Amino acid sequence: MSLIIDHVSKSFPNQNKTLPVLRDIHLEIQGGEFFCIAGPSGCGKTTLLNIIAGLEPADSGTTTWNGKRIDHIGPERLMIFQELGLFPWLTVLQNVEFGLKMKGISAKERRKTALVHLEMVHLAKFKDAYIHELSGGMKQRVALARALAMDPQVLLMDEPFTALDAQTRDMLHDELQRLWTTTKKTIIFVTHNIREAVCLGDRVAVLSARPGILKNIVSVSLPRPRRIEDHGLMEIVRVILEELKGEIEKTVRDEFHEDTVR
Amino acid sequence: MKTRFVRQILFYGILLAIWEGLALAQVWPGYIFPSPLDVLRSLAEGFRDSTFWVAIGISLRRIAVGYGISVILGGLLGLLISRFSVVKDTVGNLSLGLQTLPSICWLPLALLWFGINERAIYFVVIMGSMFSITMATHAGVRNVQPIFIKAGRNLGARRITLFREVIIPAAMPSILAGLKQGWSFSWRSLMAGELLFVNLGLGHLLMMGRELNDMSRVIAVMIVIAAISILTDKFIFGTAESHLQRKWGLETKT
Ligand SMILES: Nc1ncnc2c1ncn2[C@@H]1O[C@H](COP(=O)(O)OP(=O)(O)OP(=O)(O)O)[C@@H](O)[C@H]1O
Ligand SMILES: [Mg+2]
Numbered sequence: 001m002s003l004i005i006d007h008v009s010k011s012f013p014n015q016n017k018t019l020p021v022l023r024d025i026h027l028e029i030q031g032g033e034f035f036c037i038a039g040p041s042g043c044g045k046t047t048l049l050n051i052i053a054g055l056e057p058a059d060s061g062t063t064t065w066n067g068k069r070i071d072h073i074g075p076e077r078l079m080i081f082q083e084l085g086l087f088p089w090l091t092v093l094q095n096v097e098f099g100l101k102m103k104g105i106s107a108k109e110r111r112k113t114a115l116v117h118l119e120m121v122h123l124a125k126f127k128d129a130y131i132h133e134l135s136g137g138m139k140q141r142v143a144l145a146r147a148l149a150m151d152p153q154v155l156l157m158d159e160p161f162t163a164l165d166a167q168t169r170d171m172l173h174d175e176l177q178r179l180w181t182t183t184k185k186t187i188i189f190v191t192h193n194i195r196e197a198v199c200l201g202d203r204v205a206v207l208s209a210r211p212g213i214l215k216n217i218v219s220v221s222l223p224r225p226r227r228i229e230d231h232g233l234m235e236i237v238r239v240i241l242e243e244l245k246g247e248i249e250k251t252v253r254d255e256f257h258e259d260t261v262r
Numbered sequence: 263m264k265t266r267f268v269r270q271i272l273f274y275g276i277l278l279a280i281w282e283g284l285a286l287a288q289v290w291p292g293y294i295f296p297s298p299l300d301v302l303r304s305l306a307e308g309f310r311d312s313t314f315w316v317a318i319g320i321s322l323r324r325i326a327v328g329y330g331i332s333v334i335l336g337g338l339l340g341l342l343i344s345r346f347s348v349v350k351d352t353v354g355n356l357s358l359g360l361q362t363l364p365s366i367c368w369l370p371l372a373l374l375w376f377g378i379n380e381r382a383i384y385f386v387v388i389m390g391s392m393f394s395i396t397m398a399t400h401a402g403v404r405n406v407q408p409i410f411i412k413a414g415r416n417l418g419a420r421r422i423t424l425f426r427e428v429i430i431p432a433a434m435p436s437i438l439a440g441l442k443q444g445w446s447f448s449w450r451s452l453m454a455g456e457l458l459f460v461n462l463g464l465g466h467l468l469m470m471g472r473e474l475n476d477m478s479r480v481i482a483v484m485i486v487i488a489a490i491s492i493l494t495d496k497f498i499f500g501t502a503e504s505h506l507q508r509k510w511g512l513e514t515k516t
Contacts, residue, residue: 055412073415085413088510089431098427102418132511150417 001031001066003052003154003186008061010047011211020211021047025061027205027214029188031153034180036189036197039207040244045190046082048212049156052188053079065154075103078152082159084143086131092142093118093127099150117145120179137168141175148179154186161196170228173199177225194244198236199228206240209254216243296478304482313467314486321452321463322490324380328387329448336392336444337437340399341425354400357393365390365451369458383455390451391444398440402433435506442499449491464490 005027011020021044029035039045050056052063054073063070065077078099086095093114100110118124121141131139140160147155161169177200180187191197197204198220206215218240222232278298284290285297292300308314343354368389369382376382406429414428430437456465464487471480 053416055416073418075418079416081409081413081416083409085409085416087410087413087428087431089434089506098414098419099417102420102423102427130509130511146417 001153001186003027003029003031003188004062004064005029005048005052006062006064008048008051008058008063010044010051010056010059022051022058023211023213025207025212025214027217029186031066031186032184034177034187034189034200034202036191036201036204037207038191038194038197038204038240039212040209041192043207043210044212045192045207046158049079049158049188049190052154053077053156055079075099075150076153077156078147078150078154079156080143080147080158080160082162084139086139086142086146088131090131091127092123092129092131092134095131095142096146096149099146103150113149114145117149118142120148121145121175135168136164137172140164140172144176144179148183148185152185154188157187157189159191160189162191162193169196173228174225176200181224194240195228195233195237198233198240199226199230204240206244216240293475293477296481300478301481301485304476304478305485308479308482308486314483317462317464317467317483318486318490321456321465324383324456324463325387325449325452328384328452329391329445331384332388332392332444332448333395333441335388336395336440337399339392340396340437340440341403341430343396343400344403345425350400354396357396360389361393361397363389365447366454366458369455373459378459380460383452383460386455387448387451391448394447395440395444398443399433399437402436402440403429405436406432435510438499438502438506442495442503445494445499446491449494453487 005025008022008025009020010022011018013019025048027035037045037048047056051058052070054070054077057071065074070077087098090098093111096114096117097110100113105113115124115127118127121144123138123141123145126134126138131142134142143160161172164172173196176187179185189197189200194204194206198218201220204218204220206218207213208215218236220233220236222230226233281298285292285295285300289295296304305314339353339357343350343357365386368386372382372385372389376385410428410432411424414424419427452463453465453468456463457469458465460466464483468480468483468487471477471483
């Protein structure tokens with residue numbers, strides 16, 4: 001099993017010009033791998049995930065999963081969006097059941113599966129709550145349960161823990177590593193936090209500022225479970241940050257420039 | 263909560279006292295300005311000899327049919343407008359224009375087409391409320407946050423299921439507001455129509471009171487009409503609204 005992103009480029013129309021977002025990205029991700037993608041804000045990380053999910057087409061290049069070309073949404077690749085997109089009109093349990101219902105699974109069967117996954121993220125007690133009654137970390141876990149209940153082969157996660165406080169985030173890092181070890185999913189995890197990427201990933205791909213070009217891929221062979229404050233991480237993080245510093249400055253400069261020109 | 267209740271009791275008490283005082287003082291003759299007791303008597307009598315019950319029954323049946331059709335047609339039209347840009351540019355544009363027309367303006371046309379009968383009153387009621395439901399449905403569907411649609415598609419919802427399971431529930435707060443507005447429009451249209459031309463119903467009862475110079479009867483019927491408005495507002499729409507609020511949380515209510 002492998003996901004191959006074969007020289008993918010993508011640009012968006014932007015005020016009667018085109019804005020190049022991803023340029024010639026080439027990645028090969030192994031089945032079962034925990035793969036992190038890091039890069040400064042606006043470099044095209046979400047766009048890349050959208051392409052892998054089949055929500056958006058690439059301008060050029062191809063994406064394949066197990067040799068099959070990705071050109072539409074498929075149940076084997078599931079995205080957890082940056083904004084989550086939990087449904088406020090459904091209870092926690094109904095949210096987790098949603099995808100199973102779309103698959104045509106019987107009410108009894110899907111309830112059972114949903115409960116198993118809610119237990120997995122320790123939220124069984126909140127099954128009848130509505131989304132607005134949950135904390136940010138709990139919402140993340142519902143989104144995770146909703147995706148896992150679909151039993152996808154690839155889980156695409158878009159900066160899931162950015163908006164959380166440090167303690168909640170650490171807890172969810174532990175939980176995610178545990179779930180990954182037990183379920184053996186392929187996880188593609190996007191973040192702009194290098195330390196988080198190094199903490200979670202088997203490998204970390206670093207993108208440059210827009211247009212996103214693959215700058216480097218770093219392998220992390222530290223033992224698991226890892227904690228974000230582990231000493232071994234810091235060395236790797238420092239090397240990547242050094243490389244990225246120029247990129248972040250470039251982004252800020254570009255955006256500042258765009259603003260002053262307008 | 264408690265102060266509000268006390269204030270209201272006091273306010274209505276004083277209002278009634280002034281009314282009774284004016285009536286007692288016979289500033290105006292009794293047939294023009296009845297006392298609260300006269301009105302109460304008319305109210306009791308109207309219910310006892312069952313004229314009020316019959317009128318309520320007839321008006322409620324008319325509103326049920328008229329508003330019911332309005333909801334189905336208006337909602338359907340709203341969905342079609344959101345789904346097909348051709349419909350939006352044509353029928354949607356027309357609906358927007360027709361929505362601005364006060365419903366009673368349809369009356370002459372209804373009388374010429376249908377004559378003085380039930381179909382004319384249904385027509386006025388439907389025309390008076392349908393387009394506001396259409397516009398609210400369309401606005402609700404159009405304003406559904408794209409993330410809900412993306413998440414729904416990602417989880418396997420397609421076309422019809424996406425519409426039924428994601429778009430319509432997501433648009434529900436706006437649709438409900440439209441239903442409520444449509445209800446109040448259709449209720450007003452019905453009363454206007456009954457007042458002006460058709461037999462039976464509460465509006466007609468109001469007109470009969472005038473013809474008989476029975477002021478206390480007129481006020482009694484007005485109270486019945488207001489009570490029905492308040493009860494539906496509070497119990498039907500109020501319940502639905504608080505149900506939605508409980509699910510969505512207070513702040514996301516649109
Ligand atoms: N649908 C779109 N239409 C036009 N431009 C878009 C669209 N989607 C993204 N962009 C642009 O593409 C660039 C990359 O966007 P993307 O969301 O992929 O960035 P990102 O790396 O996920 O950023 P962040 O870390 O802030 O989430 C941005 O400059 C954005 O303005
Ligand atoms: Mg993003």
